[in-house]
Amino acid sequence: MAEKLKVSFKKDSHIWRLLIIMVVWFLFMAITKGGKFYSLVNFQTMFSQFPEFGLMSLGVMVCMITGGIDLSTVGIANMTAITVALLMRNAGSESGSLGPQWFLLVFVIAILMGAVTGAFNGILVSKCKIPPILATLGTGQLFTGIGIVMTNGSAISDFPKDYAFLINNKVAGIPVQFILFAIAAAVLVFLLKKTTYGKKITLLGSSQNVARYSGLKVDWILIKTYLISGICSALGGMIMLANYNSARSDYGSNYTLQCILIVVLGGVDPDGGKESITGVLLAIFLVRALETGINRFPQISSYYISLIWGAVLLLVMVLNYFSSHNIHLFKKKA
Amino acid sequence: MTDYLLRAVEVRKYFAGVKALDGVTLEIRPGEVHCLAGENGCGKSTLIKIISGVYQRDSGTIEFDGKELTKITPISAIMNGIQVIYQDFSVFPNLTVMENLAINSQLVEKRKIVNWKNMRKIAEQAVARIDFKVDLDAQLGELSVAEKQMVAICRALMFNAKLIIMDEPTTALTKKEVKALFKVILQLKEQGISILFVSHKLDEVFEISERFTVFRSGKLIATGDTSELDNQKFTYYMTGREFEVKPFVPAKLTPEPLLEVEKLSLDGFYSDISFSVKGGEILGVTGLLDSGRTELALSLFGMRPVTGGKIKIRGKEVELKDPQTAIANKIGFVPEDRLSEGLFLDQSIGDNIAISVIDELTSRGLMDKARYQGEIDKWVKELSIATPDPGNAASTLSGGNQQRIVLAKWLACKPDVLILNGPTVGVDIGSKYDIHQILQKLAGNGMAVIIISDDLPEILENCSRVMVLKDGRMAGEFGTSEASEKMILDKMM
Numbered sequence: 001m002a003e004k005l006k007v008s009f010k011k012d013s014h015i016w017r018l019l020i021i022m023v024v025w026f027l028f029m030a031i032t033k034g035g036k037f038y039s040l041v042n043f044q045t046m047f048s049q050f051p052e053f054g055l056m057s058l059g060v061m062v063c064m065i066t067g068g069i070d071l072s073t074v075g076i077a078n079m080t081a082i083t084v085a086l087l088m089r090n091a092g093s094e095s096g097s098l099g100p101q102w103f104l105l106v107f108v109i110a111i112l113m114g115a116v117t118g119a120f121n122g123i124l125v126s127k128c129k130i131p132p133i134l135a136t137l138g139t140g141q142l143f144t145g146i147g148i149v150m151t152n153g154s155a156i157s158d159f160p161k162d163y164a165f166l167i168n169n170k171v172a173g174i175p176v177q178f179i180l181f182a183i184a185a186a187v188l189v190f191l192l193k194k195t196t197y198g199k200k201i202t203l204l205g206s207s208q209n210v211a212r213y214s215g216l217k218v219d220w221i222l223i224k225t226y227l228i229s230g231i232c233s234a235l236g237g238m239i240m241l242a243n244y245n246s247a248r249s250d251y252g253s254n255y256t257l258q259c260i261l262i263v264v265l266g267g268v269d270p271d272g273g274k275e276s277i278t279g280v281l282l283a284i285f286l287v288r289a290l291e292t293g294i295n296r297f298p299q300i301s302s303y304y305i306s307l308i309w310g311a312v313l314l315l316v317m318v319l320n321y322f323s324s325h326n327i328h329l330f331k332k333k334a
Numbered sequence: 335m336t337d338y339l340l341r342a343v344e345v346r347k348y349f350a351g352v353k354a355l356d357g358v359t360l361e362i363r364p365g366e367v368h369c370l371a372g373e374n375g376c377g378k379s380t381l382i383k384i385i386s387g388v389y390q391r392d393s394g395t396i397e398f399d400g401k402e403l404t405k406i407t408p409i410s411a412i413m414n415g416i417q418v419i420y421q422d423f424s425v426f427p428n429l430t431v432m433e434n435l436a437i438n439s440q441l442v443e444k445r446k447i448v449n450w451k452n453m454r455k456i457a458e459q460a461v462a463r464i465d466f467k468v469d470l471d472a473q474l475g476e477l478s479v480a481e482k483q484m485v486a487i488c489r490a491l492m493f494n495a496k497l498i499i500m501d502e503p504t505t506a507l508t509k510k511e512v513k514a515l516f517k518v519i520l521q522l523k524e525q526g527i528s529i530l531f532v533s534h535k536l537d538e539v540f541e542i543s544e545r546f547t548v549f550r551s552g553k554l555i556a557t558g559d560t561s562e563l564d565n566q567k568f569t570y571y572m573t574g575r576e577f578e579v580k581p582f583v584p585a586k587l588t589p590e591p592l593l594e595v596e597k598l599s600l601d602g603f604y605s606d607i608s609f610s611v612k613g614g615e616i617l618g619v620t621g622l623l624d625s626g627r628t629e630l631a632l633s634l635f636g637m638r639p640v641t642g643g644k645i646k647i648r649g650k651e652v653e654l655k656d657p658q659t660a661i662a663n664k665i666g667f668v669p670e671d672r673l674s675e676g677l678f679l680d681q682s683i684g685d686n687i688a689i690s691v692i693d694e695l696t697s698r699g700l701m702d703k704a705r706y707q708g709e710i711d712k713w714v715k716e717l718s719i720a721t722p723d724p725g726n727a728a729s730t731l732s733g734g735n736q737q738r739i740v741l742a743k744w745l746a747c748k749p750d751v752l753i754l755n756g757p758t759v760g761v762d763i764g765s766k767y768d769i770h771q772i773l774q775k776l777a778g779n780g781m782a783v784i785i786i787s788d789d790l791p792e793i794l795e796n797c798s799r800v801m802v803l804k805d806g807r808m809a810g811e812f813g814t815s816e817a818s819e820k821m822i823l824d825k826m827m
Contacts, residue, residue: 194700195700196693199689199701200692202681202685203678203685203689206678206679206680207678209674210674210675210676210677211678212637212657213635213657213667213669213676214657215657215690217658273680273681
């Protein structure tokens with residue numbers, strides 16, 4: 001048993017690390033804030049907040065497994081939110097109400113937009129062989145720019161309120177945002193663990209050249225991957241639209257870094273070839289719990305959040321470097 | 335009784351409890367060329383590192399030049415006159431030849447200001463010792479591998495070397511460069527310098543060395559005069575196995591060729607190539623590095639689509655525009671570079687094997703874990719891949735076992751035609767023999783096999799026919815029963 005635990009500790013060190021941090025943090029919050037942190041409302045709020053960047057993180061994750069990255073997630077999310085907001089405004093007034101068929105329609109439109117923008121990224125990366133970091137940085141800027149032009153840079157909030165009302169609802173105490181996230185996460189777990197797609201992107205992330213020599217349709221797999229990422233981002237945008245009850249091209253600008261932090265923290269190797277959706281799901285929740293906890297301390301201004309995420313990302317990367325090169329900081333060499 | 339220059343007696347070395355050297359003895363006489371041979375992991379590199387002070391021995395004595403060396407550090411080894419020329423030569427590619435040669439003496443004299451005139455003099459003296467003609471102002475990075483090696487040798491000689499250890503010096507050299515290296519080795523020998531030549535290439539050992547020592551799994555197996563050694567004994571010492579080399583004789587051929595190509599061309603690489611292979615045959619393709627042999631192989635796998643000519647499979651014309659179509663037409667391809675083309679090194683052995691058939695190991699579109707694992711276990715057993723767990727990364731295996739993974743990957747697709755580009759590059763003798771046996775067995779079972787290789791004994795022993803390419807054209811075709819290495823070489827050059 002102890003031996004088994006040791007093996008699992010070594011193999012899934014990322015997951016163990018996350019669990020330990022989580023336990024420590026939750027203990028710390030219990031001691032310092034107690035009931036203020038441990039209330040149903042607080043947890044419901046957290047579960048309604050993390051789906052927006054959680055969905056984007058899932059998108060970044062699939063790209064990173066292939067050895068790429070998606071920096072255009074926030075751009076896709078905002079452009080989708082703006083398009084849908086404008087569409088709904090034209091269909092009904094601010095106070096007006098839309099029928100249920102409209103909700104279905106806007107989600108279909110959002111998924112289509114995510115698919116098209118994501119596939120565009122995929123084509124740039126696979127067919128045009130542009131390094132993913134540059135391709136998606138460029139398209140991210142492009143999509144943000146399109147959003148600015150569509151809105152003249154201002155926020156759009158005069159669309160029917162019943163959209164935000166519906167998404168901000170709870171079903172049996174569970175926030176709708178979380179239900180949407182859970183569905184998307186379940187689909188991804190299914191794709192990665194049950195179909196051949198997961199194995200293919202992991203191997204492809206290990207070496208594109210070997211994947212080509214093994215007869216994998218490398219270009220098509222890459223396009224599919226960025227397409228999935230695009231859809232995740234667009235859905236994230238839909239939740240942002242509801243949570244803010246408005247759409248604007250510069251919302252969620254610090255989510256790009258936060259998504260990368262989550263994916264790396266979850267145990268995905270930025271060089272590709274390592275799949276770890278369990279870790280990423282844990283990391284999504286952990287990052288939200290950290291932020292919510294920090295917000296409970298009025299002494300720490302929310303302006304510190306960017307600083308903290310940047311520092312944590314660098315720290316995790318350094319730790320990963322040490323553990324992957326078998327360097328023990330506090331132990332003597334065997 | 336001759337005095338020995340170096341006597342390393344009963345040397346033992348353990349790494350984390352694993353015996354790397356189990357009481358080995360190595361004795362080198364002054365002015366002799368001594369060959370140290372053994373397969374990968376036999377402990378020869380460990381011993382070299384102990385002699386040169388990189389590792390410390392756990393027990394045993396080392397005498398050099400009449401006195402016992404108790405503790406060896408890299409500096410004391412150099413001071414005593416022991417020099418090692420590593421495979422990567424440890425030279426500075428961004429400095430000139432002159433700077434590379436003179437830098438050590440500058441450092442030893444603790445000079446802060448560079449005296450260019452002095453440096454040039456030192457460098458000129460160094461190259462003169464072995465009559466090495468080179469532009470002293472050339473950047474080292476621009477020199478050929480052989481020239482870099484010569485620079486490293488010159489540098490070694492500057493410190494009154496008495497023993498020069500060369501770690502597999504011929505690996506990256508062409509035949510002509512090997513000849514030049516051997517000439518230099520003989521010159522050094524005349525100057526009274528001993529050479530320890532580490533190699534596992536039989537013909538080189540016979541050509542250059544007077545005495546030999548063979549290690550196997552950290553133990554001394556044999557030592558003696560090279561004149562008493564023959565091919566079979568040497569292979570036996572290295573591997574502990576007896577190999578019976580019997581030339582491949584095709585058993586039964588399919589009546590029609592499985593693969594036929596007519597006037598195949600790829601602009602800029604090869605043109606007008608026609609041949610056909612029947613099931614049960616092994617066709618060898620050989621030629622120099624730029625003969626187009628690799629490009630031809632890539633074209634037949636759809637990686638470099640042809641620009642002219644016809645490819646027929648089982649009599650039906652096909653267009654191989656990408657690897658997927660090649661695989662769909664039952665062509666398998668073992669690429670030249672195992673590390674960058676053949677294997678996902680950091681992924682598991684099992685995934686590496688099953689990736690080529692992953693889409694078939696499904697039920698109703700979902701992965702069938704049991705069948706997936708079954709396929710992996712089947713091939714690990716069939717090709718006797720030595721691993722405790724197919725879940726381990728491919729990089730944990732030796733070259734020979736890695737090559738078996740690549741073979742398994744393609745055999746899993748049940749190809750009709752298997753193309754292998756350099757099937758045994760970087761593989762030890764034992765595994766090489768095993769891979770050859772596997773290929774002969776596959777052909778015996780009706781597969782058409784194409785071996786592309788510049789290892790002529792490999793071609794002659796395993797192929798029924800050989801096609802020679804030169805400058806992108808067919809220069810000759812022989813049945814291997816009547817061909818000799820010389821006939822093939824004449825057509826290649």
